[in-house]
Amino acid sequence: MNRFLTLAAATAIIGCGRVSDYESERPPLAGEKRSSDVDETLAEYDHAAEKSRALSAIPESRMTPWRRGSALEAERDRRCLDIYVGLLASEDFGLRWRALEQLRKLTGNDFDYFASATTGQRAPSTLRWKRWLESDGSTHKLRW
Numbered sequence: 001m002n003r004f005l006t007l008a009a010a011t012a013i014i015g016c017g018r019v020s021d022y023e024s025e026r027p028p029l030a031g032e033k034r035s036s037d038v039d040e041t042l043a044e045y046d047h048a049a050e051k052s053r054a055l056s057a058i059p060e061s062r063m064t065p066w067r068r069g070s071a072l073e074a075e076r077d078r079r080c081l082d083i084y085v086g087l088l089a090s091e092d093f094g095l096r097w098r099a100l101e102q103l104r105k106l107t108g109n110d111f112d113y114f115a116s117a118t119t120g121q122r123a124p125s126t127l128r129w130k131r132w133l134e135s136d137g138s139t140h141k142l143r144w
Helices: 002-015 035-043 048-057 065-074 079-087 093-107 119-135
Strands: none
Touching: 065 079, 065 093, 079 093, 079 119
16 A cells, blocks of 8 residues: 555656756756757667667766666666666655666566655665676566
């Protein structure tokens, strides 16, 4: 019951608007790429190898972790797991919840992680995710 309410609350929160991409409202600096620029750059490439090369060309500092994880997942790149596990420690409930949903979808695991729990309550299950990633993350059969 509690898990259902948590899922319902998360769906309602995320349904109200986009989860923050952490981009400031200031104008971009000279040469700085914003999310829309990143999307445009990736959209220019329609072949998978070229898209992967384009993704590698965009500095990690210019992409939000969520977008980078999603892009890597679209390329079936296991590095997306590192990003999603890292997002489990985010201050943003929406990012934690989305990351957990992607990890569940890809791995079939959840390690009793609850995105709505306090930082202290989340710590043991976050540690289980990190340990799993180190031990089985590179060999576990993923559900792309």
